[in-house]
Amino acid sequence: MTFLSCRFLPALFLMTAFFVLGAAAQEPEDRKPQKPESMGVATGNPHVPVKDALSRPITAGGFVDGAPIVFADITKQAGLDKFHHRSGALEKTTILETIGSGVALLDYNNDGWLDIYLLNGSTFAALKGKEAALRAMLLHNNHDGTFTDVTDKAGVANERWGFGVAVADYDNDGWPDIYVSNYGKNRLYHNNQDGTFADVAEKAGVALGGWSAGPTWGDYDRDGLLDLFVPG
Ligand SMILES: [Ca+2]
Ligand SMILES: [Ca+2]
Ligand SMILES: [Ca+2]
Secondary structure, eight states, rough: OOOOHHHHHHHHHHHHHHHHHHHHHHHHHGSSOOOOOOOOOOOOOOOOOOBBBBBOOTTOOOOTTTTSSSOOOOOOTTTTTOOOOOOOOTTTTTTTGOOOOOOOOOTTTOOOSEEEHHHHHHOOOHTSSSSSOOEEEEEEEOSSSOOOOOHHHHHHOOOSEEEEEEEEEETOOOOOOOEEEEESSSSEEEESSSSSSSEOOOHHHHOOSBBOOOOOETTOOOSSSEEEEEEO
């Protein structure tokens, strides 16, 4: 250490001490370290859920008598509880089995009421033909809060391991068509305008293969004709 630096060392120390003390004096109250009040989180003892007459779990605060019901589960009375999704085995030994399948809300018959198309998964046994293939379901809106299964008539059961569905009127005829991505070949269900569909994926060159995820329609080149993006 040189003589010069030794001479200035005390001054440097004093300046540093001044700034530290000054900063401490200007520290806002809410930024000062607070004394911890307690450690951990207290939630009380475990207890079984308490449910009301509609089987709704009553959480802190409970329900207010006379308050409007925002959402009510009407799956059963609407006829939508017939559909059961399945994807592989419960053990989920492959990533293929862990992903759910898509759903589309579309007015397939152009009556002004949205209908529901639910994709289903599959199993390895079904892929090998050792058990029946799982089926997608098209549910027609009856205009009264109920739905009817019209899958067979419409011809959209898919019966492949379904992942994604995208609806669009790809041929601009005014009727919505359905593209389904699968593990395996995909489907392009063209709307026949009479409640039925025809799979034209091979003819249209969009059957692909392998494993396709969530597809998207869009007119990327702005020529007025929808194009298809299929990730895999
Ligand atoms: Ca409809
Ligand atoms: Ca169409
Ligand atoms: Ca285009």
